[in-house]
Amino acid sequence: MKKSIFNRIFIYMSILIFIIAGFIVLMVEFFLDDFYYKSQENTIQKFAGDISDHYDASSGDMDEILSDYAENLGMTLQIISERGQVLYSSNGQELSGSMRNMMNMMMGQGRFYRMNSSIEQDWLIFNQELSDGSYLVVRTGYESFQRAIDALKRFVIYLLIPIFVLSLAVIYPLSRGISRPLIELNKVAQKMKKLDFKTRYTVSSQDETGQLGQTLNELTVKLENTIMQLKEELDKEKNLDKMRREFVARVSHELQTPLAVIEGYIEAIEDKVYVKEHDMEKAYKVISSEAEKISKMTQDLLDLSQLESGSYKLHKRRFNYSDLVRQVYEKYVSSKRDMIVEFKLNMDSVNEFYVDGDEFRLEQVLNNLLNNAFNHVSEGGKIEISVEANDEKLKTAVYNDGEKIRQEDLKFIWESFYKSNIQKEKKGVGLGLSIAKNIISLHDGKYEAENKDGGVSFSFEIKRSK
Numbered sequence: 452m453k454k455s456i457f458n459r460i461f462i463y464m465s466i467l468i469f470i471i472a473g474f475i476v477l478m479v480e481f482f483l484d485d486f487y488y489k490s491q492e493n494t495i496q497k498f499a500g501d502i503s504d505h506y507d508a509s510s511g512d513m514d515e516i517l518s519d520y521a522e523n524l525g526m527t528l529q530i531i532s533e534r535g536q537v538l539y540s541s542n543g544q545e546l547s548g549s550m551r552n553m554m555n556m557m558m559g560q561g562r563f564y565r566m567n568s569s570i571e572q573d574w575l576i577f578n579q580e581l582s583d584g585s586y587l588v589v590r591t592g593y594e595s596f597q598r599a600i601d602a603l604k605r606f607v608i609y610l611l612i613p614i615f616v617l618s619l620a621v622i623y624p625l626s627r628g629i630s631r632p633l634i635e636l637n638k639v640a641q642k643m644k645k646l647d648f649k650t651r652y653t654v655s656s657q658d659e660t661g662q663l664g665q666t667l668n669e670l671t672v673k674l675e676n677t678i679m680q681l682k683e684e685l686d687k688e689k690n691l692d693k694m695r696r697e698f699v700a701r702v703s704h705e706l707q708t709p710l711a712v713i714e715g716y717i718e719a720i721e722d723k724v725y726v727k728e729h730d731m732e733k734a735y736k737v738i739s740s741e742a743e744k745i746s747k748m749t750q751d752l753l754d755l756s757q758l759e760s761g762s763y764k765l766h767k768r769r770f771n772y773s774d775l776v777r778q779v780y781e782k783y784v785s786s787k788r789d790m791i792v793e794f795k796l797n798m799d800s801v802n803e804f805y806v807d808g809d810e811f812r813l814e815q816v817l818n819n820l821l822n823n824a825f826n827h828v829s830e831g832g833k834i835e836i837s838v839e840a841n842d843e844k845l846k847t848a849v850y851n852d853g854e855k856i857r858q859e860d861l862k863f864i865w866e867s868f869y870k871s872n873i874q875k876e877k878k879g880v881g882l883g884l885s886i887a888k889n890i891i892s893l894h895d896g897k898y899e900a901e902n903k904d905g906g907v908s909f910s911f912e913i914k915r916s917k
């Protein structure tokens with residue numbers, strides 16, 4: 452048989468019932484006779500006491516009273532004089548010889564005797580002295596006792612059989628009831644072991660099992676979340692690792708390109724290819740712009756490594772944030788003039804907003820977001836900077852029309868070196884947003900990237916200074 456909790460409860464309970472039944476049988480077998488005799492003796496004694504109290508030989512209706520008693524008791528009553536004469540007998544009989552001898556031996560001692568005579572049957576005899584010196588003798592046959600006792604014993608045994616069957620019928624559903632929640636709990640735990648967190652325990656009681664089920668359910672949720680988080684972290688880690696390796700290749704490539712251009716132009720200058728002043732100037736411009744690219748990239752790398760290592764200290768002071776946003780906006784308006792885009796600034800022009808922070812770094816955040824917006828804006832699309840304020844905070848958002856960012860990229864977009872796949876061919880190494888994220892975090896701010904209707908919006912929220 453399977454070692455299930457149900458089987459165990461069922462078997463233990465059955466054994467218990469069996470033991471109780473056995474105990475009852477033993478008690479009946481060994482103690483019922485004595486118990487029955489004792490209780491009969493008590494009854495006789497009580498009646499005898501009663502008769503003795505009310506006995507009056509001179510009373511005319513004593514015979515009637517005595518026969519009433521005899522009838523009630525269902526036994527033989529006799530009153531015997533000191534000399535052994537039968538004064539009254541409920542069955543009208545005289546004493547037999549053996550009985551008379553017996554009487555003489557134990558006259559009036561108020562005790563029970565069990566007599567075994569060949570002529571008479573076994574008798575239980577009680578003998579008590581009365582007030583006038585005569586004796587009351589109560590007699591009853593053992594045989595009738597024994598019949599009653601045997602009938603009672605049989606009855607108890609017969610009664611035990613249906614009780615036993617009935618108990619089994621009750622124990623079965625009872626064992627099921629007790630074991631079911633445990634079996635269910637076990638199922639949930641087994642599933643958990645196999646990392647299946649779909650199954651939940653249905654809590655149907657407030658007892659310890661119910662509480663355990665509740666705890667198990669909570670544990671399942673926690674475990675599921677933790678494992679999911681771990682998986683995400685692992686995915687992220689794997690992805691970032693890949694990104695870092697790609698980054699080394701990309702940085703080398705990105706540095707190589709402007710260096711190659713510079714090298715080419717310098718060789719041409721050395722070979723005196725450019726004769727005209729105008730061509731020469733153009734060559735210097737290209738060299739200078741390529742050198743600037745190299746400089747920006749190395750600066751970004753330096754910034755990021757400082758910000759990420761925590762060695763960077765903000766230079767905080769209270770400054771006019773509205774002014775900063777306006778300056779950055781103006782700079783882009785003039786430098787990106789040639790782009791055919793609608794470029795708007797949406798900011799309260801009446802109230803000035805102040806921030807307690809690192810102005811230079813916050814400008815860098817705005818620059819990075821705007822660079823991205825200009826890099827990704829669709830042709831003829833719109834770019835909009837908006838600054839919203841409440842009493843406590845300032846939320847700055849940079850929106851651009853253009854292709855949406857894939858959902859799976861949104862999670863990683865703020866990580867360093869991360870570049871969404873669709874954008875791989877575009878310029879940049881994937882440091883801008885990571886630098887922005889670090890700066891915002893150092894200002895205890897929040898940042899977010901969202902896909903909006905027709906484009907994307909990057910926003911951040913920082914504390915406003917009064």
Ligand SMILES: Nc1ncnc2c1ncn2[C@@H]1O[C@H](COP(=O)(O)OP(=O)(O)OP(=O)(O)O)[C@@H](O)[C@H]1O
Pocket residue numbers: 751819823824827851853854855856864869870871872874878879880881882883884885907
């Ligand atoms: N406005 C935007 N629209 C669409 N995708 C964007 C936008 N801004 C950023 N991204 C995506 O996020 C990636 C990370 O941006 P991030 O600014 O960190 O790097 P980058 O612009 O590629 O390079 P860097 O800024 O270092 O020159 C980009 O490669 C691009 O895939």
Ligand SMILES: [Mg+2]
Pocket residue numbers: 819822823879882883884
């Ligand atoms: Mg960028």
